Amino acid sequence: MSTPAFYEATAAVTRARGAPFVLEPVRLRAPRGNEVLVRIVATGMCHTDMIVRDQFYPVPLPAVLGHEGAGVVAAVGPRVERLAIGDHVVLTYGACGHCPSCGGGHAAYCDAFYARNFGGAGPHGDCAIEDAHGQPVHDHFFAQSSFATYALSREGSAIKVPREAPLELLGPLGCGIQTGAGAVINALAVRPGSSFAALGAGAVGLSAVLAARAAGAATIVAVDVVPARLALARALGATHTVDSRAGDLAEAVRQATGGGADYALESTGRPEVLRQGVAALGRLGTLGVVGASPLGTAADFDVNDLLIAGKRIQGICEGDSVPQRFIPDLVRLYLQGRFPFDKLVKFYPFEQINQAAADSEKGLTLKPVLRIGR
Numbered sequence: 367m368s369t370p371a372f373y374e375a376t377a378a379v380t381r382a383r384g385a386p387f388v389l390e391p392v393r394l395r396a397p398r399g400n401e402v403l404v405r406i407v408a409t410g411m412c413h414t415d416m417i418v419r420d421q422f423y424p425v426p427l428p429a430v431l432g433h434e435g436a437g438v439v440a441a442v443g444p445r446v447e448r449l450a451i452g453d454h455v456v457l458t459y460g461a462c463g464h465c466p467s468c469g470g471g472h473a474a475y476c477d478a479f480y481a482r483n484f485g486g487a488g489p490h491g492d493c494a495i496e497d498a499h500g501q502p503v504h505d506h507f508f509a510q511s512s513f514a515t516y517a518l519s520r521e522g523s524a525i526k527v528p529r530e531a532p533l534e535l536l537g538p539l540g541c542g543i544q545t546g547a548g549a550v551i552n553a554l555a556v557r558p559g560s561s562f563a564a565l566g567a568g569a570v571g572l573s574a575v576l577a578a579r580a581a582g583a584a585t586i587v588a589v590d591v592v593p594a595r596l597a598l599a600r601a602l603g604a605t606h607t608v609d610s611r612a613g614d615l616a617e618a619v620r621q622a623t624g625g626g627a628d629y630a631l632e633s634t635g636r637p638e639v640l641r642q643g644v645a646a647l648g649r650l651g652t653l654g655v656v657g658a659s660p661l662g663t664a665a666d667f668d669v670n671d672l673l674i675a676g677k678r679i680q681g682i683c684e685g686d687s688v689p690q691r692f693i694p695d696l697v698r699l700y701l702q703g704r705f706p707f708d709k710l711v712k713f714y715p716f717e718q719i720n721q722a723a724a725d726s727e728k729g730l731t732l733k734p735v736l737r738i739g740r
């Protein structure tokens with residue numbers, strides 16, 4: 367059977383800074399080399415999709431965003447070795463696979479990370495998507511551009527998952543959930559019995575709460591400004607919650623943890639919360655930073671507080687995870703009931719993508735997931 371040269375699809379296109387997503391007919395070229403074409407079943411929406419729509423990170427437009435796709439392999443390029451048509455996959459970030467970071471098991475710090483995930487084109491500068499007028503549309507967003515019925519990815523970014531797991535739920539494991547959980551498990555390596563504070567209880571922060579619980583942290587503090595998120599944090603395992611509008615965030619965390627947190631994770635993207643996060647740490651504590659701010663954003667902290675107390679600040683990308691190992695680990699924990707990230711998810715039809723974005727930005731929905739196909 368011959369492979370078609372193009373696949374007809376529907377994609378949510380971002381045509382201008384801050385503009386609504388518009389569903390359009392598009393076509394994708396067939397997979398080459400180690401590429402895989404994935405029929406998308408569902409895609410999560412992450413805060414990062416919105417900040418790229420708003421051009422905090424200047425991905426060239428028009429573009430197809432979406433970077434938490436889950437689906438079924440529909441076609442494979444001639445150099446694909448591990449995946450076959452029909453496999454269930456979760457799509458995750460792209461990396462070159464050859465630089466020292468990739469070779470050292472830290473592909474989230476790949477030399478080519480920005481180009482591979484935010485470059486708006488493939489590694490050779492080409493776009494695989496064209497619109498109804500035959501014009502190229504920027505793509506390869508996080509090696510997928512999965513706000514679409516089909517996405518072109520690569521073998522290294524398509525993680526095979528077991529068929530018994532609910533595929534339509536799994537897409538967020540490719541970014542937001544992996545980021546929060548991986549920050550706790552891989553990067554901070556939270557110890558059993560220790561104290562952990564999630565500064566920001568959105569999808570990333572609550573994934574970190576779930577992971578801190580799974581890792582055996584004894585004190586888990588969730589900080590946010592949305593009461594419903596704090597209530598959910600308690601239900602998911604937080605031992606304390608702090609509404610940061612009510613007073614001094616750092617003091618509240620120090621009180622809850624008996625002197626300062628062993629670990630904290632900043633996921634609000636706000637420099638003032640980062641500063642308070644350093645102050646909230648105990649001696650030899652570590653603050654992980656995952657919240658994204660506009661390029662060039664600076665934050666300050668008390669240098670002597672850092673120095674005298676031996677505190678650390680650690681930037682963390684994509685949970686410093688090796689997705690081929692970490693995503694199946696999280697699926698296993700979910701299937702055992704020990705990582706109930708489904709509690710963060712609300713499903714929307716693909717056509718309601720702008721409603722899903724608005725609900726997320728208003729704090730009404732933690733993790734929107736768009737149902738795109740079957």
Ligand code: NAD
Nearest residue numbers: 413414545566567568569570590610635656657658683684
């Ligand atoms: P989100 O918007 O759901 O979560 C942010 C939370 O911070 C919200 O619940 C919000 O109410 C809370 N918040 C805002 N101001 C606050 C304040 N002053 N004090 C306390 N809480 C406050 O977003 P998300 O999907 O959880 O993503 C979190 C961040 O992580 C985003 O900036 C996103 O772009 C980034 N991100 C980074 C990576 C990475 O690899 N580093 C990966 C995915 C997402």
